[in-house]
Amino acid sequence: MRKPVLTIFYQYNPWQSTIGGIQSLINTFIKFAPDTFSIRLVGTGADNGQVVGQWHESELLGRPIQFFPLFTLLDDNVRKLVPTTVRYTAALLSKTLQSDFMHFHRIEPTLAARGWLGDKTLFVHNDIPQQMSSAKGAKTILWQQFPQLYFWLERQLMEQFDQVLSCNSASTKFYQQNYPSMVNRIMDVRNAVDTSCFKPLAPGPYQQAKQQLLDRLRLKPSTRLLLFAGRLHPQKDPLLLLRALAATPPESDIHLLVAGDGDLKSEVEQAIEQHNISSRVTLLGAVPKEEMVTLYQVSDVFVLSSRYEGLPIAMLESLACGTPVVTTDCGQGPSLLTSESGLVVSQREPQSLAQALVTVVDNPQRFTPEACMQAVSPHSAQHVVEPIYNSMLQRWHVSQANS
Template sequence: MRKPVLTIFYQYNPWHTSIGGIQTLINTFIKYAPSEFEVRLVGTASDSSQTVGKWQEAEFAGREISFLPILKIENDNVRGLIPTTVKYTAALLGRSLSSDFLHFHRLEPSLAAMNWQGEKSIFIHNDIHTQMKTVGDRKAILWRRFPGAYFALESTLIRQFSQILSCNTDAAQFYRQRYPQLQDRVAFIKNSFDNEVFYSLSQPQKEANRRELAVQMGLEEETRFILFAGRLHPQKDPVLLIRAFAALNQPQTHLLIAGDGELANQVRQEIEQLGLSSRVTMLGALKQQELARLHRLSSAFVLSSAFEGLPLVVLEALASGTPVVTTKCGETPKLLNHHSGVVCEQRTPDCIAEALRRVLLNPQEYPSEACVRTAQPFAARTVVRDIYGDMLNRWELKEFSVIS
């Protein structure tokens, strides 16, 4: 019997360091794909080593896949004048990429797939209703300028999907109410972290690694680290994070910022204006193993986001035994308990600073074991295995019915 074919559509190159939870989730989905499946990825090329428009066999995370780059994007961590999603969608138009299963992580590219055959699934990564309502920089998400146009497009494209999968319970409920005729297709799906990469250390090991990094950076040996990891984008509001760290004013603390994006220069300016140049380090985009090391030695992980789904980086921090401080958005507040993090009731510098202060001054209240327990149900090996198992069952039933 032939293998079922899964084709994943997203605008990135898995061999190129790329910031974002979607990319991380897809990478995990490829890594833990069972041998019963043939996996294909339609993405982008980062340099001339990959031929645009040509299928090529490749290996990623120990897994053989077929890869089709449909356009060249040298740095997908920074937006250009034309959004990458628009370029990617345009490059898909006119192609025929039917498959047993088709997974989309953005709505717009599915415009090209209206007549393609196969079971189509759309993964909703943000609370779209909150995202559209969020005040502030409307350039952050282009569709926020034209919400009516977005929802009109969505109502046309959403009907082709057999599954509408959201990592945010509020977003799932929103879709059930907005499309009652499709409510049986809407489901909550767990995001997952790679438990082979993100894991906790014993307290002595954690302290030794923390001291080692402090010495490497020329800081006092007792320096404690606060970590942020993500795209420097208005959604994550890294400028608010810098102001919160300034308000914290806690001696022997250092903020590590792992990520890149369009707000990088603005963040640097804010750091300089607030006199924090010696207490904040911008690390740029990091490889997964490097980020995992920082998670394991940090005293807290912090998010200052305006809107979210369920950030993978939160699960990665918790799995590493690190408590999380977050603004009140997305699924994270429902995930955390009193021993694995703090939810800020207000998205202000003082409120975030106070939450960080609580974690830093009372580490015994946020033990590593409690953080790991919170993340454990989201371990990739279990979550991804179950998803593929359900897919395989559906495919076998369909194949059997065809034969019969």
Template sequence: MRKPVLTIFYQFNPWNTTIGGIQTLIKNFIKYAPSEFEVRLVGTASCFAPTGGDRYQLVGKWQEAELAGRAINFLPLFPLENDNIRHFVPTTLKYTAALLGRCFASDFMHFHRLEPTLAALKWRGEKTLFVHTDVQTILTKTQATDNKKVILWQSFPAAYFALEKLLVGQFNQILSCNINSSELYRQRYPNIAKRVADIKNSFDGEIFYPLNHKQREVSRCEVATSLGLNPDTRFILFAGRLHPHKDPILLVRAIAALNDPKVHLLIAGDGELAPEVRAEISQLELSDRITLLGAIPQEKLAQLHRICNAFVLSSVTEGLPLVALEALASGTPVVTTRCGETPKLLTSDSGVVCEERTPQCIANALRKVLLHPENYPTESCVRTAQPYAASTVVNEVYNQMWQRWEQRNHSAVV
């Protein structure tokens, strides 16, 4: 029996330093793919090598590649300079246009954006749409920084839902990490309600794990020294895109409200709001309390998770951010605004949920964690994250896919 083929569609190059939970989830699905499956990825190429010369960069051509020790086939549709920053023409639109008129039909197809599936309407095979955020909220909320649009569709919500209505019927499965989105799809499309299911986002336990107390303190002091800070400095970490829906400006203002010279915020990420974040840091005279690290490799991010005293999210809207799971798996408590699924999974001894999206409320929550770390022990954080380990979650998805594959083959023989 030949191997079933899974093709994953998303607009990124997995060998670049890229920011986002979707990218991380896809890497987990590749890394933990059983050997019984052939895995393909349709992505993008690095802009500096659009026609070859660097590994896995031959635009428009399938090429054998390796990611996280797993052999895959990779096809970049077009060169993309930086997928961490939104462009004038949305990358999703360019990616969709590049798919039109082509056929990448396979036994299983995973999509992580709705728009590209316009090209797949006539493709044969099992199609799964992964939903990563609260669709209804992200199309209607506008209280992000300076009322900037989180996505272009916020200006045309009726058009988005019309497109959605056209496309959702093709999916054999809609898997959502956000309960609100799951309910939205069931209510709006009762004829496919049975195809909608919840899925846990997942972290890679081989990369994100805790240190013991002594190791943590030694590593924390080393990071402080490397940044020219007092060895007693306590760290808060933010990791993610500097985009309106993450509202990093609110976080900067929360550090100003915290007003603790012994606390330092590390911001790992990049995005369109980076200039505004720098300006806000300068205006509030916080350059000695906040360090912008830019986009960093996953392994370095994991090291920071292990030495920080708290991880913080100031988001307007979320699904279930993988970075929060990665923090908990590293033994670090989470402070979050009340959005997405993170508040639902946090326990009283693994984090704090802010009831108001204000600098003072976030500062108070951070202060609570920083002053009483004994109330948020490593063991509690790790225990909260454990059900979301990729080795369990991803394997369960593949097991279900394999069962359906065998059933289809059995039916064909009979």
């Protein structure tokens, strides 16, 4: 019997430095896919010789895959005049790329898939009601300005999915209430983290790696490192984080590392100058995965200042590396944290966030690597990915027996 084929649809190129939890999750699903499946990825092209509009035999994370670039996109970290999702959907409309299983991580591209045959799954990555609320900040996404149009489009597309998997319980409840005929197809799913890659360092290598980083950045040995990783985007609200950093006392020796790029880069640079914290911030830009692992491992605290979230992959990666988290009260993250693995800031204002950051860096004996790893253990890739593939394989055998 031939292998079932899974085709994953998302607007990125896995061989480029790309920022985003969706990309990380897709890579995890590819890396941990069982050999019983053939894996295809429909993404975007880079300046690497891959011909746009053709299938390419490739290898990703030690796994053979077929890759189909729809169009060339040299930097997916910054929004363009025409949104990337619109370009991706438009390019997909002229194609027929159906397969036995199809995974979608945005709903718009499924306009092209309505007539395709196969088992379709939609992954929901955000708290959709909060994401669509203009009260969460202007211009976080374009759809926020046209919510009625978005939900109309969603109603036209939802029934095609065999499964809707949401990492956010509020979104799961929202969809179950709005699509009662699909209630048995809409369910929670944990986001996954590759704990074979994201894990703490032993004390000796930890001290060596941290000192090397501090030396490279010309920082004092006593410096406590705060890490932000993600797009410089209104959803992530890095400007709130910068105001919080400015509210921490200089003698706290806190230095912020910003691993990311995006639309707010110029505003971030201006805010750093405005708050006179240029000596306390290092902008790293987009960081390759291998370097991100080290940053997680040697940082004293990871921070999320987001307006809304689903369940951030970056939070899982940090906890898996033994690094505690400070987060604003949004998404599924706060329910994951324990009192020994991080703090949740209920008030979205700089002083509260600053106080939480100082509390964590001043009390390493309270926020331990062991507690962080324990909090994230249910999200290890093996626990999350294997049951999903097993369920797919069972559905595949049933469909083959009935055909």
